[in-house]
Amino acid sequence: MTNALAVVGAGAAGCGVAYALRDTAFDVTIFEKSRGVGGRATTRRRNGCYYDHGANYLKPTDDRTGTLLSTLGTDGLVDIEAPVWTYDKRGQIRRGDREEAHKWSYQTGLTQFAKRVLRQTDATVEKGVEIARLEWTDDGDWAGWRLFDGADTAVGRFDRVVLTPPAPQTAGILRRSQWIDSRRRELTEAIDAVPYRTIRSVMLHYPFKLDLPYYALVNVDRDHPIGWLSREECKPGHVPDGESLLVVQMSPEWSEEHADLSTARAGRRVAQLASTLLDDSRVADPDWVDTQGWRYALPDARVDDATVRSAEDEGLYFAGDWVVGEGRVHAAFWNGVAVGERVTVAHE
Numbered sequence: 001m002t003n004a005l006a007v008v009g010a011g012a013a014g015c016g017v018a019y020a021l022r023d024t025a026f027d028v029t030i031f032e033k034s035r036g037v038g039g040r041a042t043t044r045r046r047n048g049c050y051y052d053h054g055a056n057y058l059k060p061t062d063d064r065t066g067t068l069l070s071t072l073g074t075d076g077l078v079d080i081e082a083p084v085w086t087y088d089k090r091g092q093i094r095r096g097d098r099e100e101a102h103k104w105s106y107q108t109g110l111t112q113f114a115k116r117v118l119r120q121t122d123a124t125v126e127k128g129v130e131i132a133r134l135e136w137t138d139d140g141d142w143a144g145w146r147l148f149d150g151a152d153t154a155v156g157r158f159d160r161v162v163l164t165p166p167a168p169q170t171a172g173i174l175r176r177s178q179w180i181d182s183r184r185r186e187l188t189e190a191i192d193a194v195p196y197r198t199i200r201s202v203m204l205h206y207p208f209k210l211d212l213p214y215y216a217l218v219n220v221d222r223d224h225p226i227g228w229l230s231r232e233e234c235k236p237g238h239v240p241d242g243e244s245l246l247v248v249q250m251s252p253e254w255s256e257e258h259a260d261l262s263t264a265r266a267g268r269r270v271a272q273l274a275s276t277l278l279d280d281s282r283v284a285d286p287d288w289v290d291t292q293g294w295r296y297a298l299p300d301a302r303v304d305d306a307t308v309r310s311a312e313d314e315g316l317y318f319a320g321d322w323v324v325g326e327g328r329v330h331a332a333f334w335n336g337v338a339v340g341e342r343v344t345v346a347h348e
């Protein structure tokens with residue numbers, strides 16, 4: 001038996017799979033459609049600033065993530081010390097009353113998490129390769145999965161495959177796949193049914209420092225067009241001294257309604273809303289803006305566990321935040337680890 005395993009997606013879950021399979025007999029190849037790793041926990045760099053435009057930080061609720069972060073190296077690891085405050089639909093800001101846990105990023109951004117995890121593995125990462133479909137093949141000598149890219153070119157043959165894109169994208173891969181088995185339809189339908197929230201992140205930069213007592217504001221009644229507003233300058237190393245960079249995550253309703261707005265127009269609208277919320281007219285006039293639409297930002301449910309495991313005997317596995325039903329980097333990562341561990345157990 002050979003041990004070729006493909007992971008589709010180099011986000012937290014895909015990195016977790018590779019991490020669990022380090023130092024095993026498995027030969028792991030990760031296919032990632034974008035040019036970088038980290039998925040929704042990723043970082044951009046512009047004009048001397050680093051900013052986490054998807055997940056803001058790692059806020060583990062368990063000891064094992066803390067231990068993992070130490071193993072990955074604490075150089076450049078930063079804890080965001082300033083608190084998170086709240087506001088309601090009227091824009092009434094209140095001091096947060098929750099006990100603050102650690103909120104971790106890295107000086108050069110949260111994407112470091114995926115990079116450091118992958119450095120501990122000997123997985124091959126094929127960036128810029130979007131997997132369009134799978135094909136189950138059994139030619140008598142070998143049975144397994146062939147993977148095809150968007151041009152329908154075969155990119156390899158694998159004994160096992162782990163799919164980690166957000167549920168609707170994973171369902172799309174299954175729908176296009178060739179696998180004559182009733183589980184293909186059952187899996188596609190169950191996975192496609194996982195609902196996701198859409199979030200448009202808008203970044204606003206200022207050539208001066210905003211003097212505020214909090215790192216971030218979160219809308220607690222979910223009835224304000226801004227869902228979350230945070231200050232990248234509270235993460236050491238992210239923003240040059242004397243500057244400010246706001247990451248404003250818009251509500252799902254606003255994000256869907258304004259999905260097609262250009263960066264410049266979205267920047268103007270969001271800057272105006274942020275200026276009102278912070279009661280600071282200077283905020284309406286950023287010197288540069290950036291934006292990212294996360295169509296599948298956060299899962300609102302999880303897929304049925306028995307269904308999602310039903311094809312493991314054929315070497316087909318699934319991992320990700322939608323498998324655990326929690327839109328958190330550490331939850332996706334540990335789900336990937338658990339799947340990787342099941343792969344090794346099945347192999348023994």
Ligand SMILES: Cc1cc2nc3c(=O)[nH]c(=O)nc-3n(C[C@H](O)[C@H](O)[C@H](O)COP(=O)(O)OP(=O)(O)OC[C@H]3O[C@@H](n4cnc5c(N)ncnc54)[C@H](O)[C@@H]3O)c2cc1C
Binds near residue numbers: 013058164169298
């Ligand atoms: C705006 C926002 C804010 C958030 N804030 C936080 C936070 O503060 N803290 C926190 O813990 N979590 C936060 N989250 C949630 C967290 O980012 C996710 O739950 C977690 O990163 C999901 O990891 P994943 O590996 O399951 O999926 P992803 O990170 O989406 O990884 C899937 C990967 O698959 C790739 N891919 C997709 N289709 C294909 C294909 N066909 N072929 C090849 N590759 C493909 C994608 O490019 C991606 O890299 C936030 C998310 C968003 C969007």
